Amino acid sequence: MYKFPDGFLWGTSTSGPQSEGIEQGDGKGMSNWDYWFSIAPEKFHHQVGPDRTSTFYKNYKEDIELLEQTGHTTFRPSIQWSRLIPEGVGAINPKAVEFYREVFKRINDKGIKLMVNLYHFDLPYALQAKGGWENKETVYAFRDYAAKCFELFGDLVDTWFTFNEPIVPVEAGYLGEFHYPAKVDLKAAIQVAYNTQLASSLAVEACHRLNPAHRISVILNLTPAYPRSDSSEDLKAARIAELFQAKSFLDPSVNGYYPEELVEIIKAHDLLPDYTSEELDVIRENTVDFLGVNYYQPLRVQAPEDSADSEDAANDVAGPTNLDYYFEQYVMPGRKINPHRGWEIYEPGVYDIAMMIKEDYGNIEWILTENGMGVEGEEKFKQDGVIQDDYRIEFIEDHLKVLHQAIEDGANCHGYMLWTFVDCWSWLNAYKNRYGLVELNLETQERTIKKSGHWFKTLSQNNGF
Template sequence: MTIAPRLTAEPSLSDLAAFPPYFRWGFATAAYQIEGAANEGGRGASIWDTFAHTDGLTRHGDTGDIACDHYHRWESDLDLLAELGTTDYRLSVSWSRLQPAGEGELNPEAVAFYRDVLAGLRDRGIRPLVTLYHWDLPQPLEDAGGWPERATAERFADYAERTVRALGDLADEWVTLNEPWCSAFLGYGTGAHAPGRHDWTAAVAAAHHLNLAHGLALARIRTVRPAARVGITNIVTDVLPESTALADRAAATRQDAASNRVFLDPVYLGEYSSAVHEALPALAAVIRPGDLDLIAAPVDFAGVNHYQRVLVRHEDGSGALDLVETPAEPATTSFGWSVTPDALTAVLQRVAREFTSLPIYITESGASFHDYVDPDGVVADHERVAYLRGYLDAAAVAIRSGVDLQGYYAWSFLDNFEWAEGYGKRFGLVFVDYGTQQRIPKLSAHWYRRTIEQHQAQADATPLTA
């Protein structure tokens, strides 16, 4: 794979030397967004299958039935990962593929598939970071009440134990949950995501049960695979008040509590702060003795997903929290999200200062733009290159300030099914023509590969010290 001459002028990072020699440069994906093969290999229905097949809930009625057809194309996709120079890859395994009923023995066809993928990564020298849950709850568990029910957390712990037992010889590092905020509040509060329910009390219960699911799964994984390194990935948004008015500042505190702290507090501090209880009073009713000890059991790293900075103002009667949230300027992605690299610096510094001294991985960071293939067959996504350069420079600032940041997983490896937005948003560093399933590395993929190569050359040139 060669870089076209007209693409070589894209500037490099300002401070590549800030990144330690062992820094991980990876890509990230999620099973439902790329696998397809929705009715193959013994896979059962997930809440996203049901949601996507319900009229009016996804853009243009798009579904993940085919997606990027990764289930059939995984070998060539792994070859492409290797060509792009990555040595790390964050993927998720599908609960509804591995355990279609949400309980009982694992589906052997799914185990074989994921063992092939993980062995393929090993053979290509790519280290996997495996996420156990990226939103694809088996539909039978939703039919039984879903995440607002405590039993779902217990089912997840059983699934996690069985999966790590079946695959743990091929993967040393595991993420229990991806962005439980989305699962709880978008899934059960606003209804924007599967399962599409509109019940704030249920959303709050789901938030606690997702935290509990992490703690229960962590304990079971420690039993099955004591040497495994385990963490959880939370989306951490930089929340600021829209003005200095007391009401806006209070609204920002509520939003921060209900989006960030409700998940960070119990995992890293062992309690829900008073700010969380004030923002989410229904939380108290679902906490049982011993829950917080389980949730706060030590993990090995902190996963941070970050996408934007938001501004918050108070507005009576606007949602459960009496507030309105808007993107900080400039809102330049196709999602209307802000591109503010210093927000990443702020988030990383805050997590390290207030919550944990553990190594931090940026397990997702990326942006959607209106990408297209030009007449020369090139996807010249200069906006994404600028985004990556800006956010990685911001990560370097955080490292220089003392944050133990050890990895960056770009979201996403491939353009894919973007949940309720269907195929209307492109986050990939690799363009996917969904009609032909052709993969075309974008300018950003070439730039990212060059950054990895430059860092590796820098690491190789660093003298060893006693």
Template sequence: MKYTFARDFFWGAASSATQSEGRVPGDCKGENIWDYASKEYNHRFFDGVTTETTAKFYEDYQQDIQKMADISFNSFRTSISWSRLIPDGVGEVNAEAVTFYNNMLDELNAKGIQPFINLYHFDMPMKLQEIGGFENREVIQAYKKYAETCFELFGDKVAYWFTFNEPMIPAEAGYLHDRHYPYVVDFKRAAQVLHHIVLCHCEAIESFRAGNYLGKIGIIMDVIPVYPRSEHPADLYAAKMADLFYTKSLNDVILKGQYPQEIIDVLKKYNQLPEVTEADKLLLAKTKIDLLGINYYRPRRVKARESVPNPEGVFSPEWFYDNYEMPGRRMNTSRGIEIYPKGLYDIAKKIQNEYGNIDWFVSENGIGIQGEEAFIENGMVQDDYRIEFLQEHLAWLHQAIAEGSNCLGYHMWTFVDCWSWINAFKNRYGFYRMDLETGEKTVKKSGLWFKQLVENQGFEIE
């Protein structure tokens, strides 16, 4: 069967500043929370790898962008590092950073690769984290000023802007589930952080509209579709609550302009409501995006809880469901997560049916494999598993588009193996392999397959 996509479909990959840029002497970059945590809490990071080197994009951007062109990318998403551009988060702009980002954007445009630029990818400037980060309402205006600075400096070179990557994660991972710095475990604080992130998003879009900048602006959301163990009412309720907390609570406020009443009722019952002003509500209601990015890696399977939550424990969404390990599920054993390509179709249908069929694209999708060097033959990673992963997900995406979903593109995570938060280089995701000792970047079999996909506007499966 042949799967054909539109001629103007966006094909490429995604990355982020902290995960790819690295540091060089004299770059004048300020410290962010990952620079700090990977040194001060080094024991939490796989093999103790810090943010200093990562994928060397700051040094190698010209060669890297040529490598993107070599496999026919027409678009590429990365982020601007707030702490590189404005080292203290507020105040003086780093001229070295302005030069780097201008040069990088010029290089992408010269190669016919559309820059998709994200403003925030988990990397709060440390100076602002010291005053509370997103817990502190003052940081909303700091973010707004940062966004305006980016629009002014680079607006003539960027047609697609995004305010945040996965806005749920800084709140959930940093303030509830002890995965990201500052390692707080407190639902109410997490809820306040998430609300302030949403306000930052709204303020940035307000500034973008007021400035009459060319192009479009949106946000990148992490969506994990929820599936109940069974049709039993208790399992259905568990799925409803998991979806309410982790997806609907954020989707509705971003795409419909208000928090769902159900989440308000639950949080009020348990005294977990964040502070939300009437002015906040007005801002949420009037903020509209142009383009939605969706990151999809795995499903969430749940069942009714089998025990009563500890009433003295930390309130969390997991009070309302248990995770369900479905027998026979297909696993990526490197990451311990399920592979479920149809989930991408289900997300597409949800956007189509519940959120006005807004224009969207797959902003991240990928498979991380540990020990990929075992698949090297004749100097190339023979990652047929990644090609199969791509084919299966794209087949379901193609079906959704055929049924009317307004999906405009697909970005793989990632272009070249990069530093991946807590896991560092444990799992490899790239179309290009990075040799950690030499820094050499070599194309994998999947990269060559992707090149043919783009040039043929699709692929065939016999």
């Protein structure tokens, strides 16, 4: 029997833009995702856009009942900035205030611990049109949006997150083409990352000032960077990958300052963001109260074919245009794989994250806020009307065994949250991969608890398995 500490939290995470949907006359403004779908629907799987998410806005009463039926003791949704403040600044949408207050009150009435995230990749398009996160105006608009949330909902919510995986819009929007504005510009990416961190720190300040008893955090995908080999080149590549992809937000969020090595790397090619000493003071003085940690798969890296140590690279006055200048992805032969999604499954990553937090970050309190298994074509596992997702149960158990060991070894982890509750829409992939404890019928919007959902309730009731 794997027993977890008393008070350990069991639940799931979701997001507003992936679950709420859009109802005629709901007052929601256009987000970056709404805009991108309007101009390039072909980029979205089966051309299913953000207007056709899992209708939580319409069906939240039933969904909150299902939270209880699947054993939730905690739940992490997000507020859509573009729903609450349609233009990003200015007028508040009263229908959004009514909706979120009703949702939060119902969840509280169930005795479910509510943790609310402020930003899950969704920017009001009115701000994107003015430069988005490249523009400092967006930083202060976010601060004001966060403060408004604390004022409007602070009597119902006492635990907050600023951003979910803030490195992802940086990588996917400014180093790849998976999020809008889908451009490759390393200097812009670094400015966006810095501006996002500053916005997070300003929100922490506002939370502590307005509601001193409330707690606030950030959610980071702290995927360990594992080198291909013990060669000095591969070890360096892994270290730099970790600096960019984890420590660029982890260190300023928890410690209040950026890693010196990271600063030196970006300074070497004149990539430092526009910043002021006063802004660095804000970051230093407003660190998080705990951490949210997402983990799905490891990051395996190798030295780039044209190593940054090479003579040619040293003489490259143009400098890097992307992170593959410093490291490249490595596909490890013989890795354990999720055959339904294509991602590597590597449970020891949870332990490695836990020990890193314990040893390098003062053993700050944390919650595993996302972990999960996406499955394409999941309907083929349906028997007698219920999806028999034993593979998902096994996936969760295998990760929980490692998490349990980490807690035994001193990790300060206080909860486990699966992604996700009801099958939800997922950015460019739409409904291609299903993650939920509850199946969603796209045609009828009918919800049906999967085998894993019934199992999860037993897990929660027993505080272990």
